[in-house]
Amino acid sequence: MTTKKWLQMGQYAAILLTTMLLGGCARHSPWWIFDPKGVGARASYDYMMIDIAVMLSIVGLTAIMIVWFMIRYRKGGGGGKYDGKWSHSMTIEFFTWGIPIAAVAFLSWAVAINGSFALNPYNPTVITHTMKPKGDPVDVDVIATDWQWLFIYPQFHHIAVANELVVPAHTPVFFKLTSTAVTTDFFVPQLVGMIDVMPGMRTKDALEVDHRGSYQGIAADYCGAGTSWMLFKTKVVSMRDFHRWVKTAEAQPETMNYHQFNEFARPYINVHYKTPIYGHVEPGLFNHVILEVMNGKKWPLPMFMTENMYAYLQKQAKEHRA
Amino acid sequence: MLVHVPGPWSPLLGRLALSEIPYKNLILAPLFVLIVLVGLALVGWITKRGLWGYLWREWFTTVDHKKLGIMYIFLGLVMLFRGFIDGLMIRTQQMLAVGPGDNGIKAMGAIHGYLTPFHFGQIYSAHGLIMILLAATPLLVGLMNIIVPLQIGARDMAFPYLNALGFWITAAGAALIMISLFVGDFSHNGWFGYAPIFEMSYSPGVGVDYWIWTLELIALGTTLGSINFLATVVKMRAPGMTWGRLPVFTWSAVSANIIALTSFPCLQVALALVGADRYLGTHFFTAGFGGNLMLYTNLFWLWGHPEVYFVILPAFGMLGEIIPTFSEKPLFGYVAMVLATFAIAGVSWIVWLHHFFTMGMGPYVSTEFSVATMLVGIPTGVKVFNWAFTMYRGRISYTAAMHWALGALFLLLIGGLTGMMLSIPAINYMVHNSVFVVAHFHMMLLCIVYAVFGAVIYWWPKVFGFRLNEAWGKIMFWLFSAGTALVFIPMFMLGFMGETRRLDWPFDPHWAGLFDVQEFGIAIYVLSVVSFVVLLFVSIRDRAKERVGADAWGTSRSLEWLTDSPVPFYNFAMVPEINARDEVAWRREHGFLDIRPDHYKAIHMPNNTPVALYIGATLFLLGFALTWRIWWLSGIALLATVALMIWRSAKGDPGYVISAEEIARLDREARQKMPVDGGDTVPVGGFAGGQIMAYSREVSDQDRSHRGPKSW
Numbered sequence A: 001m002t003t004k005k006w007l008q009m010g011q012y013a014a015i016l017l018t019t020m021l022l023g024g025c026a027r028h029s030p031w032w033i034f035d036p037k038g039v040g041a042r043a044s045y046d047y048m049m050i051d052i053a054v055m056l057s058i059v060g061l062t063a064i065m066i067v068w069f070m071i072r073y074r075k076g077g078g079g080g081k082y083d084g085k086w087s088h089s090m091t092i093e094f095f096t097w098g099i100p101i102a103a104v105a106f107l108s109w110a111v112a113i114n115g116s117f118a119l120n121p122y123n124p125t126v127i128t129h130t131m132k133p134k135g136d137p138v139d140v141d142v143i144a145t146d147w148q149w150l151f152i153y154p155q156f157h158h159i160a161v162a163n164e165l166v167v168p169a170h171t172p173v174f175f176k177l178t179s180t181a182v183t184t185d186f187f188v189p190q191l192v193g194m195i196d197v198m199p200g201m202r203t204k205d206a207l208e209v210d211h212r213g214s215y216q217g218i219a220a221d222y223c224g225a226g227t228s229w230m231l232f233k234t235k236v237v238s239m240r241d242f243h244r245w246v247k248t249a250e251a252q253p254e255t256m257n258y259h260q261f262n263e264f265a266r267p268y269i270n271v272h273y274k275t276p277i278y279g280h281v282e283p284g285l286f287n288h289v290i291l292e293v294m295n296g297k298k299w300p301l302p303m304f305m306t307e308n309m310y311a312y313l314q315k316q317a318k319e320h321r322a
Numbered sequence B: 001m002l003v004h005v006p007g008p009w010s011p012l013l014g015r016l017a018l019s020e021i022p023y024k025n026l027i028l029a030p031l032f033v034l035i036v037l038v039g040l041a042l043v044g045w046i047t048k049r050g051l052w053g054y055l056w057r058e059w060f061t062t063v064d065h066k067k068l069g070i071m072y073i074f075l076g077l078v079m080l081f082r083g084f085i086d087g088l089m090i091r092t093q094q095m096l097a098v099g100p101g102d103n104g105i106k107a108m109g110a111i112h113g114y115l116t117p118f119h120f121g122q123i124y125s126a127h128g129l130i131m132i133l134l135a136a137t138p139l140l141v142g143l144m145n146i147i148v149p150l151q152i153g154a155r156d157m158a159f160p161y162l163n164a165l166g167f168w169i170t171a172a173g174a175a176l177i178m179i180s181l182f183v184g185d186f187s188h189n190g191w192f193g194y195a196p197i198f199e200m201s202y203s204p205g206v207g208v209d210y211w212i213w214t215l216e217l218i219a220l221g222t223t224l225g226s227i228n229f230l231a232t233v234v235k236m237r238a239p240g241m242t243w244g245r246l247p248v249f250t251w252s253a254v255s256a257n258i259i260a261l262t263s264f265p266c267l268q269v270a271l272a273l274v275g276a277d278r279y280l281g282t283h284f285f286t287a288g289f290g291g292n293l294m295l296y297t298n299l300f301w302l303w304g305h306p307e308v309y310f311v312i313l314p315a316f317g318m319l320g321e322i323i324p325t326f327s328e329k330p331l332f333g334y335v336a337m338v339l340a341t342f343a344i345a346g347v348s349w350i351v352w353l354h355h356f357f358t359m360g361m362g363p364y365v366s367t368e369f370s371v372a373t374m375l376v377g378i379p380t381g382v383k384v385f386n387w388a389f390t391m392y393r394g395r396i397s398y399t400a401a402m403h404w405a406l407g408a409l410f411l412l413l414i415g416g417l418t419g420m421m422l423s424i425p426a427i428n429y430m431v432h433n434s435v436f437v438v439a440h441f442h443m444m445l446l447c448i449v450y451a452v453f454g455a456v457i458y459w460w461p462k463v464f465g466f467r468l469n470e471a472w473g474k475i476m477f478w479l480f481s482a483g484t485a486l487v488f489i490p491m492f493m494l495g496f497m498g499e500t501r502r503l504d505w506p507f508d509p510h511w512a513g514l515f516d517v518q519e520f521g522i523a524i525y526v527l528s529v530v531s532f533v534v535l536l537f538v539s540i541r542d543r544a545k546e547r548v549g550a551d552a553w554g555t556s557r558s559l560e561w562l563t564d565s566p567v568p569f570y571n572f573a574m575v576p577e578i579n580a581r582d583e584v585a586w587r588r589e590h591g592f593l594d595i596r597p598d599h600y601k602a603i604h605m606p607n608n609t610p611v612a613l614y615i616g617a618t619l620f621l622l623g624f625a626l627t628w629r630i631w632w633l634s635g636i637a638l639l640a641t642v643a644l645m646i647w648r649s650a651k652g653d654p655g656y657v658i659s660a661e662e663i664a665r666l667d668r669e670a671r672q673k674m675p676v677d678g679g680d681t682v683p684v685g686g687f688a689g690g691q692i693m694a695y696s697r698e699v700s701d702q703d704r705s706h707r708g709p710k711s712w
């Protein structure tokens, strides 16, 4: 009775697992982690598959062994020989230690060590060593505020765009990241893993995409009431389209100096998906922000955005519906 | 004041004002009314039955480790329920809110779902903190409290008063987080808090202050408890209970409490520094003025990772007791098991960085912590294999307790597999802060919950003298397991779909179907909660039928099964002499199980005291007053606490002595009450040519209490 139920459970698990893995192969699948479109994300995926294969072969076999013991040595029926004294065996002990040690040794070398260098956010060798880029790398300075993203392109007339990232395909993109108020994570599931963005500090990450398209970017770490809305689309376009986009961006009349940035960085929930483009921002804005924050600059949260957000959110919702 | 506090403040009430009580909230106000009504009904019932005196004498002022253990478990179950309701609310919000458009319930001021983001944040923060520190921890501490002294043949914990103090301080922490529901609000920054969002500028309310003082109280209570456990096991073992004979559960309690004793101070320091930032205006963890916010993350996880092993190790110990009993075999590879336990405890100190690989610390540091983390997998694997080989060549009976233990084993396999994925930076970058992590640690924490339910069913007859209903125990197991599968398999899948954690508005409509499945799973969980209540009701109703003797399961192995069920308040009428690793199994095999002592000695016992309860109350007041910045009240509460401590220390407790005749009488009565016949009276140490001793001969009880720590 009970064993049958266990077997049934196993069956369901197997079915679910296969659907899960098949789901990973479908086109435009919602399984972002199984459907990597960036070099880094793909490497992560490969390492994940190695790890799952090794671990699943051990854990799976162990589970089967346990179920087998459970059936064979059940009281009154199983047919296994009872030996109430037996509690030790050097041979078994050798394997119980040996198998985990071997697995950990292999995984340490094959995935932990190699993977840490291959995907080191500051210098991912999968991008910097192995790829043959088709164009010059593009730099993007990322500033996260409460709760918006600002992407600045210092090589291109210091244009900037908020809440939307545009990058060329087949080209390495190098990010420098910081934040104004609190910590969060920069994350585009199909393209690049998470990296912390922290106020008063600079982190780095890199990206190279080989499929054009639009990919969801997320603020992955909780950073206050607006976290869920702190989204950005990552548009990956051809080099030609990218340059065309740069031209139109440069033509935008809006500009941003530190003073205007100060306004921009005030707590704001982007429920309307606004993606303003700035034709020119103050050169060095990124470092300026870091320095200001290090010297104690803050963008405090007003009380009405904490305990009682009712009024604020209702106002926002009304605007949203209008 | 040293820091600018937004909003009004008055010397008399601090930041407290009527507007802080959310009487307009459509969830909290009715809940408050309900709780008040239930509370009044309870108080009325107790008064009518005239139970206050009984409660005061037997429970509130007790220093008996068994009663304190029961109270710990009761607290843990209540908080488990509260945490479960939080979980239900989180799941419901995500199910309602998912997808584009504004689908919020306007009456509640929500754009998406039925909760505002800030309220949602408070719920998951409270959920996490409660489940780890106020459900899992008290459940485990409670079981250790009851079982460890019994397993080593001690009369009580080394410091019974300290034990009561630990409990009441923990209860004060629980009370503080519960009151945050109705007065002000709780932190919204997750159970571990983020720097610098918990600074005054970004969390101007009182939520973070509640969070600080709740954690500080629990940390204090747990640290005191861990000192007590270690002293007990080191100093209070019965004669013959050598380290090599210590039951595995006690071993795991030792390792867990070493972890607790060494790691909880880290948390206390980290939180004290957060408190300094918020109350004194220092800059430990601020972004500017030389503060270092990454330091907080390090300090927190320097405690946080050992903490997760502090909770899993006792659960491992429970599996190590339940599985051999119902396989009718000794544990496979005892020495390896103990070594593995300490290996896990040791390695748990050098892995904390795996909680924030994404901070960008460079490949060399990442690699070190990645490999160290994977090392934990080795002893964990050994343990799984050893439990499996305990069943091998066994005679397994599938009791309810065994169901839960085996369920825990399978959850551990999944948790270990996913843990080994997370410990690799290259993989971690993709799933860190996603619900995949959430699913990982729920597998592990549910492994603990399964082990605890197994252990409660397993040890229940020892504490109460009758067995729980087997059928309902199994029904609950299957319902609970169905709920687990339906909630957490979708959660793993959602992790692979890229859903990050803590979203009050899950924006991608693709996730909707799986949220519905999860909500269905929650409904099944609700059924399992109901079946738990039925289980208790049916078992208590039929208790006369299920009465058991000392050896409740007939196949039990360790020392706690030697003394009567329910355990008398002095634990053992005569301190037993230990002859073997599995003492009860050994005595059963040699036919000595039913031997009763032929003479008795006087026993020295500690007196009850209400001081622990008072200190719990003053510390609760201190936490509340500090949260609301009511300085005069904080001062009074602090003074009262210190005064009570000094007064109690100066007074001491001489304890009292139960005479040998009294013990003889009590023992005779207990024997008559038990369904299994007490055996023959055999002179102490008088059989098998004097080589085997059933009860301690060399050391009198009086001697023992003087050898041990002196002050009760």
Ligand code: HEM
Binding pocket: B192, B308, B309, B311, B312, B354, B355, B356, B373, B374, B376, B377, B380, B415, B416, B418, B419, B420, B422, B423, B424, B428, B431, B432, B433, B437, B440, B441, B444, B445, B448
């Ligand atoms: C084989 C053993 C284990 C390994 C290799 C492992 C690995 C990990 C890793 C690498 C993380 C960090 C994930 C991230 O945030 O990116 C993590 C998180 C976590 N683990 Fe484990 N783990 C193991 C066992 C356990 C156990 C026994 C528990 C406790 C019951 C546990 C509870 C947790 C919790 C609570 C978190 C997340 C805390 C949070 O972020 O809120 N893990 N684990």
Ligand SMILES: [Cu+2]
Binding pocket: A198, A201, B294, B359
């Ligand atoms: Cu940093």
Ligand SMILES: [Cu+2]
Binding pocket: B304, B305, B308, B351, B352, B354, B355
């Ligand atoms: Cu950890």
